[in-house]
Amino acid sequence: xxxxxxxxxxxxxxxxxxxxxxxxxxxxxxxxxxxxxxxxxxxxxxxxxxxxxxxxxxxxxxxxxxxxxxxxxxxxxxxxxxxxxxxxxxxxxxxxxxxxxxxxxxxxxxxxxxxxxxxxxxxxxxxxxxxxxxxxxxxxxxxxxxxxxxxxxxxxxxxxxxxxxxxxxxxxxxxxxxxxxxxxxxxxxxxxxxxxxxxxxxxxxxxxxxxxx
Numbered sequence: 687x688x689x690x691x692x693x694x695x696x697x698x699x700x701x702x703x704x705x706x707x708x709x710x711x712x713x714x715x716x717x718x719x720x721x722x723x724x725x726x727x728x729x730x731x732x733x734x735x736x737x738x739x740x741x742x743x744x745x746x747x748x749x750x751x752x753x754x755x756x757x758x759x760x761x762x763x764x765x766x767x768x769x770x771x772x773x774x775x776x777x778x779x780x781x782x783x784x785x786x787x788x789x790x791x792x793x794x795x796x797x798x799x800x801x802x803x804x805x806x807x808x809x810x811x812x813x814x815x816x817x818x819x820x821x822x823x824x825x826x827x828x829x830x831x832x833x834x835x836x837x838x839x840x841x842x843x844x845x846x847x848x849x850x851x852x853x854x855x856x857x858x859x860x861x862x863x864x865x866x867x868x869x870x871x872x873x874x875x876x877x878x879x880x881x882x883x884x885x886x887x888x889x890x891x892x893x894x895x896x897x898x899x
Contacts (some may be wrong), residue, residue, distance in 0.1 A: 688752045691717055695743050697724055698843075698882060699765070702738040702754065708729045709843045712765070714743070722767040729762050732835045741767065742886045744878045750778045778885045785818040788839060788888045794824070797850070798835040810836065818883045819872045821868040822851060829856060834872065842883045847876060853864070 699710040711868040713724035737757040740846065744750045753775045759766040762787060763829040797874075810830070816823035822840075830836075834853040851867035858864075 690749075690772065690777060691722065691743060691769075693717065695745045696878070698742045698795070698886070699724070699757075699767075700740045700886075702740055704737075707878070710765070717769065720769050722755075722769050724765045724767065726763040726765055726865055730760060730765065732757075732760055737817065739767070740886070740889065742882045744882050750878075752776045752778075752885055762813070776889065778844055784881075784884055784893070784897060785816055786884050788814055788817050788887070790814040790817075792824075792838040792840065794826075794836040794838045794880065796834065796836050797829075799831060800833040812838075814840070815864075817880070817884060819869075819877050821854075823857060824851075824865045826864040826865065830865060831857060836858065836867075840880075842879055842896075847879060849876075854881050 687864075693712045693714055693716060696716055700711075701708045703820055710726055710730055714722060715725045716723045727783055738754065739757055740752070740754050742750065742752050753770040755768045755770050757765060774867050791811070791813050794804055794812050795809050796804040798804055810826060810828055812824045814822045814827040815825050817840075832851050832853055832855060835850065835891045836853075837848060837850045840849050841847075849872065850870040852870055853867045855866045856863055869880075
């Protein structure tokens with residue numbers, strides 16, 4: 687059976703237990719029996735090898751993989767990772783639409799309500815409470831009708847992703863409202879970014895829950 691990792695897959699590499707929260711991105715160039723050779727999107731300078739890292743890999747057919755390993759060599763944009771054993775690679779699938787609980791403040795700009803377009807630059811303060819590749823759960827002090835279309839910037843790691851959503855349901859919640867919304871017009875690359883972020887956060891939360899021995 688073919689392995690999970692292959693050439694040309696996109697990869698994100700995050701340093702474990704590093705206060706800088708560095709996140710590197712690039713593509714897998716080649717794989718040997720014991721190493722993964724990566725070409726980064728930009729140069730990375732560090733004075734140490736054998737850095738412990740958490741890696742997320744994704745491809746063009748909705749598969750995501752995650753594993754921990756170490757950097758054994760760094761030179762400019764070239765980086766070599768220790769190849770993990772196959773059974774230590776965790777797998778997810780975008781089509782499963784795995785969800786995670788989050789707490790992300792956003793500023794939502796209205797673009798339409800039903801068939802009526804809205805061009806106002808006034809924004810609605812809200813908090814994303816749940817995230818998947820299919821959509822979001824938003825809490826807001828203001829109520830919006832089903833069919834409302836809005837845009838906002840969604841922070842993923844250290845970058846921003848501009849997304850458009852449509853409200854599918856709206857129910858009172860506490861002092862405000864809880865609104866379920868689906869993403870509109872996301873391309874495959876954006877879906878991969880969201881899916882990889884959700885999967886990484888799942889792994890991170892699992893690590894935090896592990897008892898210290």
